Amino acid sequence: MIATELLARTAESLARIRAARPLVHNITNYVVMNSTANVLLALGASPVMAHAVEEVEEMVGIAGALVLNIGTLSPAWIEAMHRAGKAARRAGIPTILDPVGAGATRLRTRTARELLAEVAPAVVRGNASEIMALVDAGARTRGVDSSRAGEDACAAALEIARAHGCVVAITGVVDHVTDGRGWLHVSNGHALMSRVTGTGCAATAVIGAFCAVERDPFAAAAGGLVVFGIAGALAAFGDPRPGTYATRLIDALDEISPEHVVTLGRVAEESPG
């Protein structure tokens, strides 16, 4: 895929989200439920949060995508994530996995790896530490907002993408997205995004909305990160402090247009070597 093609396709997907308002089913952490719902609504999608073992399989059946986020785990939620993920797999509904804090505790590392193996996500999005923790038990996350992305993380992403047939996105100053063969490097976004809780989780949910309207998860993941990154940069205009910035980020997700995507998107393509 050529970068300009990706931007045109992303612009179309954004328009499609607003026309179709796809339902995105989130089993996510308590911290970001409200902000994630508002991000999805501002973007144009329809969020639903449901975690009961008794209903997740039914709920995911009416959704266009499933987002699994392990930010505040407990055993019942883990079971619900497995059930929902497997139901999504059977129904051909794309799952997006956010391994929040993988590497910080064994519970998170183990849960993230088991979900990766069992639910066959279309896309995994994390920061560098979290992605490395999915392949290397020695990696340790410093909290949940570590963001260095180096060669180790990219090697881990390739390994995961190839082993599980999925797309892996490492977000940070530059977002690195691979399908196991090529790379798309997205350099939108803004440093202020790391000063607001839940922006990583929101990026994952935005990818979920794109997966609901775009069959190619590589294009959906990179495209979602382009859109979220442009919104993040637009929101930073005037150098607001973090409280004001959080509000403007929601505003920007509502304001961003397909034209913004084409004119402001910054993607570099790296073909399979």
Add this chain to the structure above:
Amino acid sequence: MIATELLARTAESLARIRAARPLVHNITNYVVMNSTANVLLALGASPVMAHAVEEVEEMVGIAGALVLNIGTLSPAWIEAMHRAGKAARRAGIPTILDPVGAGATRLRTRTARELLAEVAPAVVRGNASEIMALVDAGARTRGVDSSRAGEDACAAALEIARAHGCVVAITGVVDHVTDGRGWLHVSNGHALMSRVTGTGCAATAVIGAFCAVERDPFAAAAGGLVVFGIAGALAAFGDPRPGTYATRLIDALDEISPEHVVTLGRVAEESPG
């Protein structure tokens, strides 16, 4: 009740909320806990959230109203809702039921129906799909923000109101409120309300605050929707985007005065046929 009477009475209730700061006990969903608490505080009431089976009966005993919202269910929460609802019933404390997502999954539909039957709510508030799901197993909600209100929904509302001796409010572009005999149609509000998560849940909580100071649940439900709708319209002044709008909605709930209620409230009465 004549519409101008309703507005005068609502203005008085608003003043009473600010004077008495009634405690509103919420067993509500994770997504909206923070925003609901801020809505109630801005309005002038005192929110408390408590869901443990071990404490809900005691907590509701010191409250002026109980709000049950099934937006993110699990078995322990369902049990807590039943216990709190029955304790409220025994103590004569009004319960307001929000059947979020009824119709979307069997768990939600069944839970909403069982709560309706067991706790004898003073008011039920939902969108058209949710209200229809309380009487018709075939109805399906599209996510949690469906908002068409047609004849079917009004027929369902009448049926519920008569069968359970409660007030039913269907919110949407126009809010339709019935006590099983007459109707009050509230046409305040603004389209932006549907672009922020939790506004339906907030409307239910506002009705809860009004029920704490107004013995007639028909007046309390319609009055709460008038006040919330006026705040929603005031907040939309200047056409803000959704992030800014959410902030202004809280500001407007603080700013709205009894005079605003009388001069801006829009209610049409429909007498029993």
Add this chain to the structure above:
Amino acid sequence: MIATELLARTAESLARIRAARPLVHNITNYVVMNSTANVLLALGASPVMAHAVEEVEEMVGIAGALVLNIGTLSPAWIEAMHRAGKAARRAGIPTILDPVGAGATRLRTRTARELLAEVAPAVVRGNASEIMALVDAGARTRGVDSSRAGEDACAAALEIARAHGCVVAITGVVDHVTDGRGWLHVSNGHALMSRVTGTGCAATAVIGAFCAVERDPFAAAAGGLVVFGIAGALAAFGDPRPGTYATRLIDALDEISPEHVVTLGRVAEESPG
């Protein structure tokens, strides 16, 4: 400690938080998880929320402080709080206890007392009713935002501080902090803080961040309240309504500088009698 010394020391601690970005592990209530995370991020610290019995001991081991907040309890969370608190104690990591709603229900009163006895917190922060409920079973909280602080509450604070070897902070119009011998009275803050949900919980989390960089919990508790109170007063400039105020409070926590602490901090010292 002399008040001017406290301010100089607090200014240094604030700079240290921004340099070291200490990880603050919160086991807190659903209502304030998002706002607490944003408060800590704006201040300069790194928040993590984790509550699973399976991971809290491991998570607290990589944290600089542990915040236990009982605002929305259930049995599994109580067990997690005990486990995390004991692990913190063994590792010499300071625990800050927020007994939200102690006195309102037996579950909360009992849980707060048991945590106080078992986890040996460095600091306990509550409003007057909550602090009194820790020593007197007859006290009753009116919801979770009662704020009168009189002689009874100060007597209770002294009793708790001496019995448990901890610092106790009673927040209200003036914040009263004791180590069981002397007092520091902090008179920063603003009335608008009580119109936004979770400001008490946020104050506790801010104290947590200070405890992570300041070994003396008396200085950390008073210093944290000075910083949070100054931010609360700065945010009130221009008399915003509560929605706008909540946003500005986050902005102010980002803007507040060590110089602000020295020039705007208001602390009165009261030596041991």
